[in-house]
Every structure is written in C-alpha cells, then in structure tokens.
Amino acid sequence: MTDVKYDDVKVGDGIPALDVTLEQMMLWMYAGASLDFNPIHVDKEFGEKVGLGGTIAHGLSSMARLGRCINEWTGDPGALKRFGVRFASPARPGDTCTFWGRITGKDDASKRVTLEVGARNQDGVDILTRGVAVVELD
Amino acid sequence: MIDHKFIGKEYPPDVYEIGREKMREYARAIGETSPYYHDTEFGRSSAYADNIAPPSFAAVYNLLGAAKFFFDPEIQVNFAMLVHGEQEFEYLEPVKPGDVITSTGKIVDIAEKGNNDVIKFEARSVNQEGVLVTIGRATFVVRGGN
Numbered sequence: 001m002t003d004v005k006y007d008d009v010k011v012g013d014g015i016p017a018l019d020v021t022l023e024q025m026m027l028w029m030y031a032g033a034s035l036d037f038n039p040i041h042v043d044k045e046f047g048e049k050v051g052l053g054g055t056i057a058h059g060l061s062s063m064a065r066l067g068r069c070i071n072e073w074t075g076d077p078g079a080l081k082r083f084g085v086r087f088a089s090p091a092r093p094g095d096t097c098t099f100w101g102r103i104t105g106k107d108d109a110s111k112r113v114t115l116e117v118g119a120r121n122q123d124g125v126d127i128l129t130r131g132v133a134v135v136e137l138d
Numbered sequence: 139m140i141d142h143k144f145i146g147k148e149y150p151p152d153v154y155e156i157g158r159e160k161m162r163e164y165a166r167a168i169g170e171t172s173p174y175y176h177d178t179e180f181g182r183s184s185a186y187a188d189n190i191a192p193p194s195f196a197a198v199y200n201l202l203g204a205a206k207f208f209f210d211p212e213i214q215v216n217f218a219m220l221v222h223g224e225q226e227f228e229y230l231e232p233v234k235p236g237d238v239i240t241s242t243g244k245i246v247d248i249a250e251k252g253n254n255d256v257i258k259f260e261a262r263s264v265n266q267e268g269v270l271v272t273i274g275r276a277t278f279v280v281r282g283g284n
Contacts, residue, residue: 001185020169033160033167034198059222060201064168064194071193077174078186080193084226084275130224 003075006111006137015101015115018069022057024093030061056090062097062127063087066119069099070133081112082134088126096122101133112136140248140255140284144213148244152202158235161191164198191233200227200263200274203243207259207278216284223256224277231271238266241274255280 024044031037039046040056047055063085071077091097097119105114117131158178165175173180174190181189208215233239240263247258256279263272 026167029167033164060194060197060225061168063225064164064192064197067192067194068168068170071170071172077170077172077193078190078232080229082226082228083193084224086224087222132226 001076002079002135002138004073004137006106006113009103009106009113009137011103011106013103015069015073015103017101018065018072018099019096020065020099021096022091022093024055027055027057027061027093030058030064034058034060036060052090054092056092057095059087059090062091062119065097066099066101066117066128066131067133070101070115070117070135073101074135074137079135079137080133081136082132083117084130084132085117085128086130088129091119091121091127097127101131110136111138139250140213140215140257140280142248144245145248146245148242149203149206149210151240151242152206154199154202154239154241156191156195156199156233156235156237156239158189161189161195161235164195165192168192168194186232186234188234191235193227193229195233196227196229196263196272196274197225199233199239200241200261200272201243201276202241203261204259204276204278207243207245207257214284216280216282219281219284221279221281222276223279224275226275228273228275229271230273231265231269233263233265233271237271239263239271240265250283251279253282255284 243261
C-alpha cells in the first residue's frame, strides 16, 4: 500500500530529495552486503595506485540509494516496477550526494507513474544520469 | 573488438536463495529502514504476506551471471578496462525470504562505439514456482576496445 496516492500527484512534481554524505565505512558495508569486494571500493591505497585517487563507491550502491529515495517517497518498495540509470561518474567517500526525482508521466489505466531520477554530488557533477523509474501507486 | 558471433551466447544459470537477514543486511547498507524488509510481523500482515527484498537486491541475485561473462575464457574480456555503463531492472513480482531464484544471463548485443566495445547483457530471474520475477539489463563498456 503506497503512502502517496496516484490521484494526488501530477506531472512536474518533484519527490523529496535524499542527501547522503558517504563514508568509507558505507563502502565497506555495501561490499559486505553485496559481496563485491573489488579493491577499488575497499582499499584506498589500491585506488590511489590505479589512478582513481582513492576508493570509489560501487555504482550499484548509488543506484540503490536512488532507489531508496523513490521507495521512501512511495512508502512501499513493492511499488517500483522499473528502474534504470546510467553510471555517469563515481561517488567517493566525503562526497555529499543528492538523489532526486521528478514526475514526467502518468498512466490512468495502470496507475503507473513515470519519473526522471538522478544523483549529483556537492559540486553539481552528475553521478547517475538518464535515470527512469516507474512506480505503481494506489 | 569482441566477435559478434557471441551475440546470443547464454551462460549456465545461477541459483540463489533469498535469506531474510541477508536482504536486511543489504537494506541496512544503503540506509533503507522500511518495515516491508525489517519488520516480520508487518510483512506478514501486508499485501505481500511476508517481508519483501529491497528492489535493489537484484544487484545481488540477478547479476550473478555477469561474472561468467567477465571471466569467459572464450571472450577474454579486458577486465581492467571494463566499466558498468548502465543498468536497468524490471520488477515483475516481489521477491521474498526463502525464494530460490534462478538467474540466466545472456549477451544480447555487441557493438563498437568509437574506440569502445559496448556489450548489452540481459539476465532473467525466475523463482521456485517458475515465475519470472526480475529482468536485469546491463550495458558494459570495454574502454579502448577488447
């Protein structure tokens, strides 16, 4: 059961943005949870050695946080039916990422709402682009 | 460049059993606190009749087959230059604790874009009842070509 109702939203509406300041511990937690221990995410020295200037966050963790932003808005994670992004540039420990979304379409027959979604860092650099999500609201 | 004859190549399936605490651990790692994942009683009294997995948990069960492509001895992907360019998930049915998910990955397209090789990979995840639950569509880029 979604908290936000189909009849109460309109094209052009933004959804509440989510700000997250990344810490290395979050990258380690994601590595453990996803079992992706690629050293570019967990080993600062390795990240420096290969020219990344340190560790970078898993792209899928940024996607997952953007998903969280959508789920916290709908109130029911089962409402998410389709979700895609392009990994534009990496997020790093110390970055404050803003996850955002905006309604671009509504389909009355299915009660499905389409959103443009994305993420950027504190310098305005896009982390996730070409994001599209479809949610089915009550 | 990767030989286009590999378009359509399908990899052997991976089987993954969804663990209640494992999916909660994933939710915690991304800061998701929803009772749909974390509160067993809430889940059982919801429309889903149980907790459900965070949609993004598909990154774990759906994408298992991608590793078989990365380390395919026939293709010899230049893993050091491989970038995950895009990802899309289509969610058809909720995934719940105890579900046994079988995911099958396949190369659906290979193309050259400038100096890069662009590979489209699709993985279909089916539960223990044979119901298609999730389709993942990934774009991988080998920078500088393979």
